[in-house]
Each structure stands twice: as structure tokens, then as C-alpha cells.
Amino acid sequence: MRAQEIRETFLDFFAAKNHRVIRSASLMPKDDPTLLFTNAGMNQFKNTFLGLEKRSYSRAASVQKCLRVSGKHNDLEQVGKTNKHHTFFEMLGNFSFGDYFKKEAIEYAWELVIEGFKMSQEKLYITVYQEDEETFQIWNKDVGISENRIFRFGKKDNYWAMGETGPCGPCSEIHFDLDEEMEVGDPYDLIEKGSDRFLELWNLVFMQYEQPEKGELITLPSPSIDTGMGLERIATVLQGKRNNYDTDLFLPLIEAVCDLAGREYASDAKSDTSIRIIADHIRAVTFLIGDGIMPSNDGRGYVLRRLIRRACRQGNLLGIDDPFLYKLVGGVVDLMKDAYPELLSSANYISKVCLSEEKRFAMTLTSGLKTFDQYIEEARSHSQNVLSGDKLFKLYDTFGFPVDLSRELADEQGMSVDEKGFHEELEKQRQRARRAWNRRPGGST
Numbered sequence: 001m002r003a004q005e006i007r008e009t010f011l012d013f014f015a016a017k018n019h020r021v022i023r024s025a026s027l028m029p030k031d032d033p034t035l036l037f038t039n040a041g042m043n044q045f046k047n048t049f050l051g052l053e054k055r056s057y058s059r060a061a062s063v064q065k066c067l068r069v070s071g072k073h074n075d076l077e078q079v080g081k082t083n084k085h086h087t088f089f090e091m092l093g094n095f096s097f098g099d100y101f102k103k104e105a106i107e108y109a110w111e112l113v114i115e116g117f118k119m120s121q122e123k124l125y126i127t128v129y130q131e132d133e134e135t136f137q138i139w140n141k142d143v144g145i146s147e148n149r150i151f152r153f154g155k156k157d158n159y160w161a162m163g164e165t166g167p168c169g170p171c172s173e174i175h176f177d178l179d180e181e182m183e184v185g186d187p188y189d190l191i192e193k194g195s196d197r198f199l200e201l202w203n204l205v206f207m208q209y210e211q212p213e214k215g216e217l218i219t220l221p222s223p224s225i226d227t228g229m230g231l232e233r234i235a236t237v238l239q240g241k242r243n244n245y246d247t248d249l250f251l252p253l254i255e256a257v258c259d260l261a262g263r264e265y266a267s268d269a270k271s272d273t274s275i276r277i278i279a280d281h282i283r284a285v286t287f288l289i290g291d292g293i294m295p296s297n298d299g300r301g302y303v304l305r306r307l308i309r310r311a312c313r314q315g316n317l318l319g320i321d322d323p324f325l326y327k328l329v330g331g332v333v334d335l336m337k338d339a340y341p342e343l344l345s346s347a348n349y350i351s352k353v354c355l356s357e358e359k360r361f362a363m364t365l366t367s368g369l370k371t372f373d374q375y376i377e378e379a380r381s382h383s384q385n386v387l388s389g390d391k392l393f394k395l396y397d398t399f400g401f402p403v404d405l406s407r408e409l410a411d412e413q414g415m416s417v418d419e420k421g422f423h424e425e426l427e428k429q430r431q432r433a434r435r436a437w438n439r440r441p442g443g444s445t
Contacts, residue, residue, distance in 0.1 A: 257318075
């Protein structure tokens with residue numbers, strides 16, 4: 001089943017269950033200063049869950065664009081190195097605002113997985129919160145899952161909270177066993193440790209409590225449902241793959257990168273990681289620019305700039321010296337145009353922004369790389385494996401090297417960086433600037 005068929009099957013299923021199908025919100029959250037980017041399907045319904053906003057419907061379903069590159073949901077460093085982590089991804093979700101609750105949510109999920117997606121029950125395992133006996137009994141008695149396939153976990157794995165305060169509650173997950181040959185072991189232990197053999201397909205969150213600033217949990221008068229299923233992961237299962245990057249969401253992009261680099265995929269582990277990082281990041285870059293975010297030195301724009309620069313650097317490691325990311329934008333648009341037709345009208349603009357940023361980064365890298373390499377050699381000549389804070393600051397101040405770029409370049413050389421020392425040098429510069437400002441004619445003393 002191709003990715004677009006999965007999206008359509010999901011939305012059609014819930015539309016038939018009287019859910020309002022809602023279009024994806026922008027990656028730039030609306031009226032929510034607590035979020036840098038939309039990182040879950042429930043974000044656009046947050047005020048509805050909090051009781052601050054009324055909607056004309058009590059059931060909804062969506063396929064939501066998401067980005068996880070900051071805060072507690074930050075998968076950036078894992079991208080390309082694992083089979084299942086991404087910056088940009090799509091979350092399929094169904095939601096109930098005080099309408100149905102646990103029993104219906106569980107039964108809907110199981111019906112879609114077994115009858116809609118035709119998955120084998122023998123491949124599926126369930127996890128529940130250890131204190132949520134009600135959910136355990138629904139899976140066991142009502143759905144008919146044997147006890148030895150339902151695992152109880154603690155708060156770390158099976159409890160969800162919007163924040164330190166606010167709605168919260170237990171959750172239940174559906175996991176898929178990709179192949180016993182990938183890692184032999186007890187399913188409970190493998191799921192607990194996050195083995196690649198098991199994919200967490202769908203998380204069903206039961207919002208039934210409110211956590212006040214002080215005191216005991218309060219039971220909500222109208223408990224709600226928030227579920228999330230990663231499209232990339234379910235595509236892996238339904239397309240018979242072991243790796244998200246082998247699905248139709250990524251493979252055409254991977255092939256395009258290989259053509260540009262003159263490389264063959266799945267022939268060298270280090271090169272494969274670079275290729276996957278590029279394929280992942282160009283999806284994120286395309287959607288970020290398409291949603292109106294521009295490269296800059298702070299906030300959302302800096303995340304975009306960093307993603308472009310990381311992808312460019314991986315291209316350099318593959319032997320691609322000229323700007324190339326902008327050539328991949330059309331591939332992303334072609335893959336996503338059925339679900340996001342608005343990309344068609346902005347494709348040229350996205351490519352131009354990407355090319356401009358690539359050229360800018362090439363100038364930064366060319367001017368500073370020689371000095372960076374010199375600093376690395378100096379450190380090694382003194383048997384040091386850490387690039388000092390003052391050297392990091394000089395790279396930043398003279399060549400515009402952000403500390404995360406120096407960190408990644410150092411990591412390629414098997415070295416680390418003194419970020420604390422860098423920030424101390426940065427603060428010294430700020431203090432010097434303040435003193436210079438205060439000494440100017442008319443300045444304060």
C-alpha cells in the first residue's frame with residue numbers, strides 16, 4: 001500500500017465513523033508561544049482539549065505535518081543513524097473531544113489495523129500503563145488479545161502529559177514485530193529497550209485527568225482521546241520493509257541523492273548515513289519554506305538554516321561540492337503533491353530560497369574550514385581531543401561558524417568541543433560591547 005493510499009484509507013475509515021476530516025495545520029503553530037514547531041497532531045486542537053475553544057464537531061481526524069528538532073521532542077541527532085527517526089514526519093490521528101473514550105478508541109484502532117490495513121494479529125503487541133487496569137481489560141476481554149501479548153509499563157513509556165500542569169493520562173501503544181531475525185529476544189524486553197525489531201505504530205492517549213500546580217490529579221468531566229500514528233512507520237510495515245528509508249516516502253529521494261553523488265546506496269554505512277540525512281532534511285526544508293519560514297540566525301529560521309547546512313555538509317562528505325539541495329525540492333513536491341497540492345505553486349520559490357542559502361553556506365565553509373583544520377591539528381599536536389572555547393569563538397566571530405557546525409565538524413574528526421567555554425567567550429564579548437556602548441558620547445557611565 002503506497003503512502004497516499006495509507007493516508008486516504010485512514011481518513012476514509014474515520015470519516016465513516018462520523019469524524020470531521022481536518023486539513024493539516026502549518027508547521028508554524030498558530031497562537032501558541034510554547035511551541036517552536038507543530039510536533040503532534042493534537043497541537044491544532046490544544047485549546048479544544050483545554051476547554052478554551054468550542055468546535056462544531058466532537059470527533060476529528062487528520063494527517064498532520066510535524067517537525068521534531070527542539071525541546072524534549074528532538075530527534076535531530078538520531079536522524080540517518082536509525083531506521084525510524086526523522087525531523088519531518090506525518091502523524092495520522094483521530095481525536096474525541098468529550099465524545100467517545102477508551103473502549104471505542106481501542107476498538108477503532110484494532111478494526112483499522114486488522115481489517116483496513118490487513119495486518120497479521122500475530123505480529124502485534126500492546127502496551128498499557130501499569131496502573132490502567134481498565135485498558136488492559138478492554139484489550140484482553142473485549143478485543144480478545146491474549147494476556148501474554150499485553151505488556152504493562154510505567155509512566156516513562158505509557159503516560160502522557162501536555163506539560164507540568166494541564167491535561168494528562170495513561171496511554172496504550174500498538175507495536176509491530178518486523179522480523180524475529182532482526183534481534184532474538186523476549187518481546188517485552190526488546191520493546192522496553194527500543195529495539196529496531198519492533199515499531200511503535202500507534203499511540204492512543206486517554207486524557208482523563210488534569211494535573212493542577214499543587215495537589216492531587218483531578219478527573220476531567222469530559223475525558224478525551226488523542227491518538228497518533230507515524231505515516232513513515234506504518235508505510236514500512238505495509239510495504240514489507242524493515243526500514244522507513246526503504247519506503248516510497250524516501251526511496252526516490254535517496255536515488256536522486258545517489259545520482260548526484262555518483263554513489264550506490266546500501267554499499268557503505270558511513271555514506272548511507274549521509275544519504276539518509278539529506279533525504280530526511282530536504283523534506284523538512286521543503287515544508288518549512290513552503291509554510292513561510294525563512295533562513296535566519298534565530299528561532300525557527302535558525303532551525304531551517306541549520307537543517308540546510310547539515311544537509312549541505314553531508315553532501316560535501318559524499319563528494320558533492322556544488323549546491324545541490326535545491327535540485328531535490330522538485331522530488332519532494334512530486335512525492336507529496338497529492339496530499340499537499342499547495343507545494344506545486346511554491347516549488348520554484350522554495351528552490352530559490354534553498355539555492356541562496358546553499359551559496360551562502362559554501363562561502364562560510366570555504367572561508368573558515370582552513371582555520372578550523374588548523375585548530376584541529378594544533379589540538380592534536382598537544383594530545384588534546386577537545387576544541388577549546390576560545391577557538392570556537394574565533395571561528396564564530398571571524399567566519400560565522402555557529403557552534404553546532406563546529407561541533408559536527410569536530411565529531412567527523414573524532415573530537416568534541418568545549419561549548420561551555422564558547423558561551424563564556426561569547427558573554428565576555430557582550431560585556432565588552434556594553435562597556436564600549438556606555439563610553440560613547442552621551443552614553444551612561
